[in-house]
Amino acid sequence: MSVNVTTVAQIQLAINLARSQNLRLVIKNTGHDYGAKSTGAGALSLWTHNLKDIRYYENYEEGSYIGPAFKMGAGVQVFEAYEAAHKHNLTVVGAEGKVLSMELVTADGRFVTASESSNPELFWALRGGGGSTYGVVTSMVIKAFPEIPVSTMIFSVSTGDNLSVGQFWQAFRAYFAGFANYTDAGNYAHFDLNATSGNYVWNMAPWFAPNMSKSELEDLAGPFFKAVGNIGIDLQPTYREYANFYDAWNNSFPLELWGSNLARYGSRLFPRENWEDSSKLSSTFEAIRHVVDNGGVVSAYNVAAAPKSGYPDNAVNPAWRETVLHAIDIVAWTQDMYTELITIWSNVLTSDWGMMWRSVSPGSGAYLSESDYIEPGFQQSFWGSKYDRLYKLKKKLDPWDVFYAQNAVGSEDWEMGDYIFGNLPSQNSRLCRRGTNPSQQRENEDDA
Ligand SMILES: Cc1cc2nc3c(=O)[nH]c(=O)nc-3n(C[C@H](O)[C@H](O)[C@H](O)COP(=O)(O)OP(=O)(O)OC[C@H]3O[C@@H](n4cnc5c(N)ncnc54)[C@H](O)[C@@H]3O)c2cc1C
Incomplete structure (x- = not known):
């Protein structure tokens, strides 16, 4: 089942449902990740692609920064972001460049802001820590710069x-x-x-x-x-x-x-x-x-x-x-x-x-x-060297493992039931806590 997300409340409901019922949850935005991280058979899926709001701030203040910025919904694609900035004779850096703050729903269902001044640990982890790991991001505020030749x-x-x-x-x-x-x-x-x-x-x-x-x-x-x-x-x-x-x-x-x-x-x-x-x-x-x-x-x-x-x-x-x-x-x-x-x-x-x-x-x-x-x-x-801290934060901020994705922080604690071409975990199979997969256990017993 997939939820075409348009409000924060829908995300909170879905997360609370997944956490309390032990359901697999996947987050999909545009589905361009190379590792099929936004898929999972039988999961409850949150589709954030239509969170397209863009707001311009002439003088946004965060930490030591005062200046132009844009708040972008999680579904805004880079061509839309660049277009919006250009309309104001400004430039923004695509991907995760110069993020000032983010809004997200965390594993316990709370809607929070992460920035240098608000939930700084989470802010540290979200910038580089990978998707579907610490929460469902609904928007981010990014710095804007003058246009350049x-x-x-x-x-x-x-x-x-x-x-x-x-x-x-x-x-x-x-x-x-x-x-x-x-x-x-x-x-x-x-x-x-x-x-x-x-x-x-x-x-x-x-x-x-x-x-x-x-x-x-x-x-x-x-x-x-x-x-x-x-x-x-x-x-x-x-x-x-x-x-x-x-x-x-x-x-x-x-x-x-x-x-x-x-x-x-x-x-x-x-x-x-x-x-x-x-x-x-x-x-x-x-x-x-x-x-x-x-x-x-x-x-x-x-x-x-x-x-x-x-x-x-x-x-x-x-x-x-x-x-x-x-x-x-x-x-x-x-x-x-x-x-x-x-x-x-x-x-x-x-x-x-x-x-x-x-x-x-x-x-x-x-x-x-x-x-x-x-x-x-x-x-x-x-x-690299950031992994230990990221793993500890994962255990602290999402002790239920509500969020999982292939190769995400903490994903080594989970495994798929089946493989294709011998060694590729199949997203069409069951996701189990490592060591508790029934078919894997049967294979181990056969080997013994
Ligand atoms: C053709 C192509 C060209 C590309 N070009 C570039 C490039 O030039 N530069 C570059 O840096 N990258 C590039 N990439 C990589 C791409 O930018 C990343 O894979 C990006 O994460 C894809 O975004 P998406 O919205 O499609 O993410 P999805 O595949 O939908 O999701 C990626 C991961 O983030 C999670 N996720 C999605 N939305 C949220 C959310 N709101 N909150 C929390 N977690 C979420 C998902 O669960 C998944 O784990 C390219 C990929 C492709 C296929």
């Missing part, structure tokens, strides 16, 4: 008559080597690599330079294009200059569809130190290339979540602060493939490609929302 660049490289596989990888290597320089300059880039059609293809879509003019971006990318020319490739990028972030974002990032059961995804955060040591840089490059050479798709981001002005103490994975590359590896199959073959591909993702990526970035982590469904050691991967 942006320059962008796109290009595409593909092997064929005029370009060999060797040249392709040399060109990519020339770009790869500059990652720390580009993020130091405040740039971000999204690119894809694959050889699934037979030819190797690399799409830069886009290289995104906030607060930079076209000529500044040309200067920054100059050494890369020079190197590419020396490799014998005549690469012609398309540059664009925008007066504000909204137009640049709107023209660069089309809305993406989601929802295929013909692929699995993994990911890794690669730290800056790998760019400061030539042998680590080579192994990192080879690890990315390995996936593409072996039939996978790499969708990656040259990005650094470590602003020079500093960042607040919150539950965000410390690995993000060291990262200059967030890379996603994708394995896909077709409907008519034998289950045995799909199982082999599925295992390649976690045990071959994933293992190789982890081995060149020991101690780093992965982005929770775009990660392997069965990420090994997920506690360390998604939260």
